[in-house]
Amino acid sequence: MFDVDDFIEECKGTIGGDDTHRSVREIVERAVSDPQGVLNGLGEPQRAGVETIYHDDDLTILNVMWGPRMTIHPHNHLMWAVIGVYGGQEDNTFYKRANGGIEIASQQVLMTKDAAPLGEPVIHSVTNPLDKITAAIHVYGGDFFDTPRSEWDPNTLEEHPYDVEHTRRVFEESNRLLEA
Numbered sequence: 001m002f003d004v005d006d007f008i009e010e011c012k013g014t015i016g017g018d019d020t021h022r023s024v025r026e027i028v029e030r031a032v033s034d035p036q037g038v039l040n041g042l043g044e045p046q047r048a049g050v051e052t053i054y055h056d057d058d059l060t061i062l063n064v065m066w067g068p069r070m071t072i073h074p075h076n077h078l079m080w081a082v083i084g085v086y087g088g089q090e091d092n093t094f095y096k097r098a099n100g101g102i103e104i105a106s107q108q109v110l111m112t113k114d115a116a117p118l119g120e121p122v123i124h125s126v127t128n129p130l131d132k133i134t135a136a137i138h139v140y141g142g143d144f145f146d147t148p149r150s151e152w153d154p155n156t157l158e159e160h161p162y163d164v165e166h167t168r169r170v171f172e173e174s175n176r177l178l179e180a
Contacts (some may be wrong), residue, residue: 002031002041008054008061011139015058021080021117024139028084029115031137038086038137045087045133048174053137060144065135066090066128067174074102074125074152075162077118079142084115088134092116095123101157110136125154133178 007027014023031038042051048067054060066072066088074095083090090110095102102123110116118124120141128134149162 002034002037004041004053007031007041011054011061012059015141020141021082021119024141025082025115025117028082028137028139032084032086032113032115035086035112039135042086042135045135047178048133048171050171055143055145057143058141060140060142062138062140062144063135064138065133066126067133067171067178068128068131069177070170070174071127071154072125072167072170073154074123074157076121076123076149076151077140077144078120078147078149079140079144080120081118081122081141082115082139083110083118083136084139085110085112085134085136087112088128088130088132088136090134090136091127091129093125093127095125095152097123101159102152103157123150123152 010027011024014020017023042063045065048065048070051063053063092108093104094106096105108116150159151162152159
């Protein structure tokens with residue numbers, strides 16, 4: 001079964017190593033290989049949102065619950081990340097900088113039990129294509145909340161500073177749709 005404290009300690013134990021990204025991916029893969037265990041450890045998602053599991057200067061672990069049909073605009077993290085899906089599906093669209101903006105470079109579908117690394121320069125958007133909540137563990141190699149980063153307007157693809165309030169509104173709109 002998934003034990004939150006053990007998961008945190010295992011991730012913290014990799015920080016500073018040459019293969020931190022790879023080591024954390026192995027930890028996340030092992031965790032999401034038992035999705036029911038993660039559900040038992042974190043609880044059944046009832047709402048779209050982000051729950052902080054652990055947070056410090058060099059490591060942030062989040063439980064992210066994407067609402068049905070929810071899409072989050074293109075953004076970067078400016079740090080490595082590992083995403084492990086323990087329920088549902090995350091459709092990631094990856095972008096590259098081009099012509100003063102961004103353009104689509106590739107796409108990746110993550111299903112339940114999948115784990116994927118994201119490098120420090122990655123720009124991506126996330127869509128939950130399902131009519132139910134998608135839940136994933138996101139591990140970041142830094143302080144996710146105190147790192148200035150960017151987002152891109154999904155229509156114009158213009159870059160501007162990341163807007164936390166906009167992201168909160170997207171999650172709350174998703175929750176209003178869940179309740180309807």
